[in-house]
Amino acid sequence: MQSLSGRKKNVVNKKMTIGEKLYLPAIIGGMFVTLKHFFGKSKTVKYPEVKRNFSENYRGLHVLKKDDTGAERCTACGLCALSCPAEAITMTAAERTKEDKGLYREEKYAAVYEINMLRCIFCGLCEEACPKQAIFLTSEEIAPANYDRGDFIFGKDKLVEKQHHPVGKIRGGGPYSKEHYHQHGKNKSIF
Amino acid sequence: MDIVLIEKSILVVIIFAISLGIAAYSTYFERKFAGFFQDRVGPNNAGPFGILQPLADGAKLFTKEEFIPTNANTFLFILGPSLAMLTACMTSAVIPWGGTLEVAGRTISLQVADLSVGILYVFGVVSLGVYGIMIGGWSSNNKYSLLGAIRAASQNISYEIAMGLSIIALLMVASDGTLSISNIVNFQINNYWLIVYQPLGFLIFMICSFAETNRTPFDLPECEAELVGGYHTEYSSMKLGLYLFAEYVNMFISSAVMATLYFGGYDVPFLADFEASLGHNLVTILGTLFFFGKIMLFIFFFMWVRWTIPRFRYDQLMKLGWQVLIPLSIINIVLTGLVLTFVK
Numbered sequence: 146m147q148s149l150s151g152r153k154k155n156v157v158n159k160k161m162t163i164g165e166k167l168y169l170p171a172i173i174g175g176m177f178v179t180l181k182h183f184f185g186k187s188k189t190v191k192y193p194e195v196k197r198n199f200s201e202n203y204r205g206l207h208v209l210k211k212d213d214t215g216a217e218r219c220t221a222c223g224l225c226a227l228s229c230p231a232e233a234i235t236m237t238a239a240e241r242t243k244e245d246k247g248l249y250r251e252e253k254y255a256a257v258y259e260i261n262m263l264r265c266i267f268c269g270l271c272e273e274a275c276p277k278q279a280i281f282l283t284s285e286e287i288a289p290a291n292y293d294r295g296d297f298i299f300g301k302d303k304l305v306e307k308q309h310h311p312v313g314k315i316r317g318g319g320p321y322s323k324e325h326y327h328q329h330g331k332n333k334s335i336f
Numbered sequence: 337m338d339i340v341l342i343e344k345s346i347l348v349v350i351i352f353a354i355s356l357g358i359a360a361y362s363t364y365f366e367r368k369f370a371g372f373f374q375d376r377v378g379p380n381n382a383g384p385f386g387i388l389q390p391l392a393d394g395a396k397l398f399t400k401e402e403f404i405p406t407n408a409n410t411f412l413f414i415l416g417p418s419l420a421m422l423t424a425c426m427t428s429a430v431i432p433w434g435g436t437l438e439v440a441g442r443t444i445s446l447q448v449a450d451l452s453v454g455i456l457y458v459f460g461v462v463s464l465g466v467y468g469i470m471i472g473g474w475s476s477n478n479k480y481s482l483l484g485a486i487r488a489a490s491q492n493i494s495y496e497i498a499m500g501l502s503i504i505a506l507l508m509v510a511s512d513g514t515l516s517i518s519n520i521v522n523f524q525i526n527n528y529w530l531i532v533y534q535p536l537g538f539l540i541f542m543i544c545s546f547a548e549t550n551r552t553p554f555d556l557p558e559c560e561a562e563l564v565g566g567y568h569t570e571y572s573s574m575k576l577g578l579y580l581f582a583e584y585v586n587m588f589i590s591s592a593v594m595a596t597l598y599f600g601g602y603d604v605p606f607l608a609d610f611e612a613s614l615g616h617n618l619v620t621i622l623g624t625l626f627f628f629g630k631i632m633l634f635i636f637f638f639m640w641v642r643w644t645i646p647r648f649r650y651d652q653l654m655k656l657g658w659q660v661l662i663p664l665s666i667i668n669i670v671l672t673g674l675v676l677t678f679v680k
């Protein structure tokens with residue numbers, strides 16, 4: 146078959162020459178390879194103290210966005226739940242009362258909004274499906290750990306962003322993605 | 337007589353402490369170097385540069401749960417690691433760590449026991465080492481441990497032959513009729529180092545040392561991929577610690593033996609010329625320091641090989657031992673004999 150990547154190599158089971166059978170030249174060659182690395186610069190980051198920047202299309206934990214006035218954008222339309230291949234999202238809709246006007250952008254809002262982080266596969270389809278630009282996988286918190294399975298069901302207390310973040314970089318997405326917002330990494334980088 | 341005993345006891349304690357200290361810090365440097373070889377930093381949290389890591393490891397191992405399997409033979413289960421550690425430490429007695437010191441009119445040799453059968457003693461003790469592994473693996477009553485132990489035993493037996501044969505060639509060149517190690521060092525002080533006369537013998541000896549210490553590429557007895565943990569699968573806490581530690585002591589001793597037999601031991605070329613200006617004791621101490629330098633280089637080499645070469649397959653290991661190294665060492669003996677007869 147033709148190789149599409151151009152990197153295909155045929156396996157040949159040829160007899161080893163005497164030089165190869167000795168192994169020693171190959172071993173010495175290998176030892177110099179590792180020695181080069183021994184004196185090379187380490188490529189790791191001292192993790193908890195130093196964090197690397199996330200890549201621009203990194204899909205992290207979900208954030209339910211607020212708009213410029215600080216009102217929640219989500220209108221509980223359920224499209225995200227519908228698009229979710231992992232059945233991770235559930236929500237209960239409610240109607241906005243007069244007093245809550247500043248809290249929610251639309252008349253219908255999500256009273257309960259839960260994502261089961263054990264089911265979620267971080268595909269980002271919810272982000273693409275949302276007509277209100279209300280949900281983004283941009284949280285830069287990593288590696289959530291819990292003792293309880295129940296604690297992996299993230300409610301609005303964990304999902305809704307505390308403060309509105311102003312529109313940042315445009316986040317690259319799939320063909321259907323609208324303008325996406327990127328939360329700038331505040332972390333130090335070693336590079 | 338008594339004063340000799342006191343001197344020797346002090347020497348024994350010092351050597352014991354040094355070999356344990358070096359073994360402890362070999363674990364640290366092994367991990368550190370593994371990091372460097374793999375473009376990482378290695379342990380760096382316990383103290384500056386992670387220098388307290390061996391202490392932390394020790395404390396961890398001591399405080400872990402002591403576990404003895406129900407169906408294991410308790411006595412042998414405990415005997416295993418003790419024996420491994422004991423035999424690992426015993427070899428250091430016959431290695432000449434340096435020349436002589438002159439203290440208060442007495443000449444003190446920096447070798448605990450100058451046995452006339454020194455090399456034989458080393459071989460005897462080293463081959464006892466496999467009993468620690470055998471007993472531990474067998475008494476655990478676990479198939480993986482048993483397989484690991486069997487591997488260790490067959491591997492050690494196979495490679496000891498080639499090792500012994502390579503030593504015979506060395507003795508043909510250097511011996512004065514005894515097997516004393518200090519004589520071999522003296523030979524190297526008066527002539528060239530034995531690596532010059534016995535390059536092939538050294539190669540064989542070194543490969544066999546790797547096999548005897550169960551280090552990569554010959555670490556089949558504890559091969560994680562097939563045998564869980566090998567012979568120490570069932571061990572926990574400090575008993576496991578002793579096994580791991582014995583491996584490092586063995587590595588240190590093997591390095592010392594290689595440096596002694598093939599690289600002149602405490603001999604430093606031209607150092608004796610400075611004896612008049614530096615004084616006898618200083619020259620001896622410098623020689624000992626150089627000896628430790630050689631040992632460190634060998635230990636580094638052990639680690640370097642470990643993080644470069646993958647493990648052998650078991651049949652390849654046996655093939656290498658029986659079909660390559662043993663014939664090669666016999667050829668080496670014949671060649672040495674021919675050269676000695678016709679050239680000298």
Ligand code: SF4
Nearest residue numbers: 229265266268269271
């Ligand atoms: S990222 Fe994918 S799996 Fe996770 S909630 Fe969104 S749509 Fe579902």
Ligand code: SF4
Nearest residue numbers: 219220222223225275
């Ligand atoms: S997050 Fe978006 S898609 Fe999901 S319910 Fe809210 S508005 Fe609809």
